[in-house]
Amino acid sequence: xxxxxxxxxxxxxxxxxxxxxxxxxxxxxxxxxxxxxxxxxxxxxxxxxxxxxxxxxxxxxxxxxxxxxxxxxxxxxxxxxxxxxxxxxxxxxxxxxxxxxxxxxxxxxxxxxxxxxxxxxxxxxxxxxxxxxxxxxxxxxxxxxxxxxxxxxxxxxxxxxxxxxxxxxxxxxxxxxxxxxxxxxxxxxxxxxxxxxxxxxxxxxxxxxxxxxxxxxxxxxxxxxxxxxxxxxxxxxxxxxxxxxxxxxxxxxxxxxxxxxxxxxxxxxxxxxxxxxxxxxxxxxxxxxxxxxxxxxxxxxxxxxxxxxxxxxxxxxxxxxxxxxxxxxxxxxxxxxxxxxxxxxxxxxxxxxxxxxxxxxxxxxxxxxxxxxxxxxxxxxxxxxxxxxxxxxxxxxxxxxxxxxxxxxxxxxxxxxxxxxxxxxxxxxxxxxxxxxxxxxxxxxxxxxxxxxxxxxxxxxxxxxxxxxxxxxxxxxxxxxxxxxxxxxxxxxxxxxxx
RNA sequence: GGGCGGUUAGCUCAGUCGGUAGAGCAGUGGCCUUUUAAGCCAUUGGUCCAGGGUUCGAGUCCCUGACCGCCCA
Numbered sequence: 370x371x372x373x374x375x376x377x378x379x380x381x382x383x384x385x386x387x388x389x390x391x392x393x394x395x396x397x398x399x400x401x402x403x404x405x406x407x408x409x410x411x412x413x414x415x416x417x418x419x420x421x422x423x424x425x426x427x428x429x430x431x432x433x434x435x436x437x438x439x440x441x442x443x444x445x446x447x448x449x450x451x452x453x454x455x456x457x458x459x460x461x462x463x464x465x466x467x468x469x470x471x472x473x474x475x476x477x478x479x480x481x482x483x484x485x486x487x488x489x490x491x492x493x494x495x496x497x498x499x500x501x502x503x504x505x506x507x508x509x510x511x512x513x514x515x516x517x518x519x520x521x522x523x524x525x526x527x528x529x530x531x532x533x534x535x536x537x538x539x540x541x542x543x544x545x546x547x548x549x550x551x552x553x554x555x556x557x558x559x560x561x562x563x564x565x566x567x568x569x570x571x572x573x574x575x576x577x578x579x580x581x582x583x584x585x586x587x588x589x590x591x592x593x594x595x596x597x598x599x600x601x602x603x604x605x606x607x608x609x610x611x612x613x614x615x616x617x618x619x620x621x622x623x624x625x626x627x628x629x630x631x632x633x634x635x636x637x638x639x640x641x642x643x644x645x646x647x648x649x650x651x652x653x654x655x656x657x658x659x660x661x662x663x664x665x666x667x668x669x670x671x672x673x674x675x676x677x678x679x680x681x682x683x684x685x686x687x688x689x690x691x692x693x694x695x696x697x698x699x700x701x702x703x704x705x706x707x708x709x710x711x712x713x714x715x716x717x718x719x720x721x722x723x724x725x726x727x728x729x730x731x732x733x734x735x736x737x738x739x740x741x742x743x744x745x746x747x748x749x750x751x752x753x754x755x756x757x758x759x760x761x762x763x764x765x766x767x768x769x770x771x772x773x774x775x776x777x778x779x780x781x782x783x784x785x786x787x788x789x790x791x792x793x794x795x796x797x798x799x800x801x802x803x804x805x806x807x808x809x810x811x812x813x814x815x816x817x818x819x820x821x822x823x824x825x826x827x828x829x830x831x832x833x834x835x836x837x838x839x840x841x842x843x844x845x846x847x848x849x850x851x852x853x854x855x856x857x858x859x860x861x862x863x864x865x866x867x868x
Numbered sequence: 869g870g871g872c873g874g875u876u877a878g879c880u881c882a883g884u885c886g887g888u889a890g891a892g893c894a895g896u897g898g899c900c901u902u903u904u905a906a907g908c909c910a911u912u913g914g915u916c917c918a919g920g921g922u923u924c925g926a927g928u929c930c931c932u933g934a935c936c937g938c939c940c941a
Contacts, residue, residue, distance in 0.1 A: 378913065379895060381876055437904070444901035461901065492902045515879040517905045522879085524936050536879090539937070629938080750934050774909080839894075851937095 379512045383477055401434040401506055407454035410488070411496065419490035426684030430791035431456060431498060432483040432506060433537065436514055440474055446497075448536075449482065457497040458484055464501055472503075479509030504701075519657075527859050545845045547855055548666055550843055551618060553664050554638060557657055563614040563640060568603035570620065576821065577601030577760070579813045583633070592792070596622035599836065602821045603759065604641050605789060609829045615645035618839065629851040630781065632859050636839040641789070647772040650750055650786035654776050654835055655684050655850040658747065658783075658842070665846050673779050674850055676745050684747040684776070689736055692750055697740040704770070707731060725809060729754025729769070744777035749762060753787075759799040759815055762786035779796045779845060786835030791824035 390396045414427060433449030439576075448455045462470035476482065486500040510827070514520040519536040526533040526540075533540050555565065556713050572590065575582035577599030585594050607615045616628040618638045625631060642649065662671060662680045669681035690705050697714055704710040711731035715722045719739050723730050732754060744750070753773040755763055759773035773787035789795050800822070806814035843855040853859035 382895070437906095439903045439906045440900090441906085442900040442904075446906085448901045457904070459902075464903080491904090493904080495902095495904075499903090512878045512894055514879085515881095515905095517893065520879070524873095525879095534940075564913040618935085 380510055381507065383510045383512075386475060386477070387510065390505065395505070395519070397507060398504065401430070401432060401504055401709065403430050403483065404428040405431055406455045407431065407433065408448070409453070410456060411454060414488055415496055419494075422488045422496075422720055424491060426489040428486070430483065430485045431458075431499070431543055432481065434481050434612070435476060435478055435739075436507070436513075438476075438478060443470070444545050445473065446491075449484070451543075454805060456803050458500050459489070459491070459497050460500045460503065462501070463504065463524050469503065472505075477509055477512075479511070480505055481507040481509070481511040486603045487721035488558060522644060523853075524861070527853055527861055528864055529565070532800070532859055543843075543849065543855060544857060546847050547843045549665055550661055550839065550846055553661055554618065554657060554839070557660055558616050560620070561614070561653075563616045563642070564612055566604070566607060566615050566617055566828050567619065568597075568600045568607075570622075572597050572603075573657050574816055574818055576818045577603075577816055578621075578623075579815065581624050581625065581813055583624050588728045598623050599637070600639050601834070601836070602710070602818055604639055605832065605834070606821065606830050606831060608643055608789075609827055613830070614641070627860055630841070632840070634851075634854055634860070638837040638839050639834065641832055641834040643830040643832050646788040647751070647774055647786060647833060649754060650833040650835040651684075651686075651751075651776075653833075654749075654784045654837065655747075657837070658684075658776075661797045661842065661846060671845055671848070672847055673845055676779065678778060678845065679746060686749045688752040689732065689750050689754075690752065693732060693840050696743070697735060702733075711735065726752075727756050728755030741777060741782070742780045745780055747776065747778045749774045749776055752862060758787065759803050760790055760796075761791075762790045763795070781841055782838070783845075784835055784837040786833065787836050788822070788830070790831040790866045791825055791829040791831060793822050795823055798821050 387396060391736075410429065411429070414473055416426075421582065425745040431449060431451060431483050433451035435677065436450045436455065436528075436817060437447050438447045439445060445460045447458050447460065449458055460470070460473050465473060478578075483504045483506050484498060484500045485502045486498040489497060489499050493581070497523070501816040514532065514536050519528075520526055520532055526537075530574070559565070571585065571587075571594040573594060575595035576599045577597070578601065582595040583598065583599050588594070599621055600619070604615050604617060618636065618637060620634045621637050622634050624633065628635065639775050640650075641654065642653070659680050662669060667679055669679065671680070696704065697718075700710070700714050706729045707726040708731060711728055712722045713739075715735055718738070720734065726751055735864060740750075751774045752764070752770050753772050753775075755761070755769050758771040758773050761773045764772055766768045771787060771790075775784075775786075776784040790799065797817075800817040801814060803815040807816070840852050840855055844850070844852060847855060849855050
């Protein structure tokens with residue numbers, strides 16, 4: 370026998386059983402309809418004692434995947450998982466007949482079966498279904514992972530997420546929570562009069578963020594297109610157009626590495642509010658996070674990576690400059706805009722200063738290394754340098770600083786918001802500065818979006834905007850320390866030939 | 869890109885000093901009418917990630933590479 374054939378023995382045995390069913394004409398029936406879901410059955414009848422159940426004679430049809438099995442000579446127990454929960458079934462030869470019971474014994478773990486019967490309680494008190502008839506609905510041709518330890522190998526879990534979902538119920542819960550998170554976020558924004566919109570994911574110019582885009586090509590128009598790195602510039606065009614409160618929750622794409630915190634495609638919530646500003650967007654972020662934690666965790670705290678995150682009080686606020694000064698005692702207040710001194714401090718800490726830049730990027734680099742990992746409790750960092758904020762409105766009293774914040778939780782950036790820059794001439798100057806940086810070798814610097822400036826020339830109300838990394842929020846809400854745990858199909862290198 | 873760890877049966881994992889490759893679960897055959905990681909008896913199943921080297925002999929030691937994970941850039 371070839372190696373490959375041997376490896377397939379377990380599958381071959383199951384295929385043979387399927388073949389036998391085909392010959393009887395019962396391979397993949399489509400006429401079984403369950404009339405009850407396990408979670409509903411448990412919540413309706415879970416409190417009744419055995420006597421009451423017998424008196425009521427509760428009959429039902431359940432369908433599910435057989436996950437465990439305890440076969441005895443003339444009676445057996447098994448657990449069916451129907452996606453909502455697990456219910457034990459009790460199968461007796463007396464009820465099914467010799468042929469029926471032999472058919473049950475032919476089933477394999479993983480098979481999807483439909484059963485009909487009545488509820489009862491076993492000797493140990495478990496709510497169970499006494500089966501009067503049983504049918505195979507869909508054969509499981511491949512053996513399931515080990516029933517007790519489940520599927521642990523992270524690579525297999527991500528590549529075959531269906532198996533992960535079959536074997537690890539807590540994974541299903543993560544994605545239910547993720548869906549709930551998105552529902553709650555939409556509900557909150559809808560209630561505040563925001564309009565959900567969809568703007569292009571394929572853009573002729575990838576703008577709105579500092580990142581490298583994926584490139585593609587449109588054949589009929591023969592033009593390059595870029596997968597968006599952010600929806601920002603389109604959403605603000607809508608504010609110009611009079612849609613004064615808009616939001617979008619959808620994917621953006623950045624052509625960067627893969628890590629526990631980054632996936633090339635990720636889900637961002639962006640919201641823009643005419644007559645809002647940096648301060649009102651902070652309030653919105655705080656309200657949204659508190660609502661999500663309350664609705665999904667049911668409390669005002671989250672356990673995350675050995676920390677208890679507290680969302681009950683107002684989030685802490687600190688300026689970027691003060692945070693850096695606190696973390697770097699060797700830096701004096703007078704030197705926070707001193708390029709040479711900032712480079713010294715970075716190098717003294719063994720950090721590579723970004724090449725040929727002003728004090729703004731240096732100060733942010735210092736912040737990212739010395740402060741960011743320490744911001745465990747929800748913290749708004751405010752007052753960012755204009756140099757690193759090409760779409761933000763400058764502060765009235767300080768031309769080198771903008772009205773901007775970032776929200777950090779668990780040592781990670783969760784949200785970024787600001788008073789939008791609505792002065793088209795200032796915006797044009799900012800784009801020009803970005804082009805100079807690009808010419809200086811910064812491939813991530815923004816391109817000049819002439820139509821966006823033209824839109825601003827028609828007049829945009831003063832506006833506040835915010836972007837929230839929803840994958841990272843999902844990580845917090847589900848206690849996941851890797852972004853892959855909250856993405857159904859995270860990007861992996863393509864699988865080599867395999868069966 | 870760098871560092872560390874990993875890769876052994878379908879799954880979860882052992883494998884000592886370099887000396888015939890193991891367990892549990894799953895599978896197969898049998899016993900068993902209240903089990904629940906069911907139990908009992910018997911039993912099948914291996915490209916030890918790949919390639920090279922050292923050695924009488926390599927899952928084990930050395931080198932190169934692949935893939936995965938974690939950390940750093």
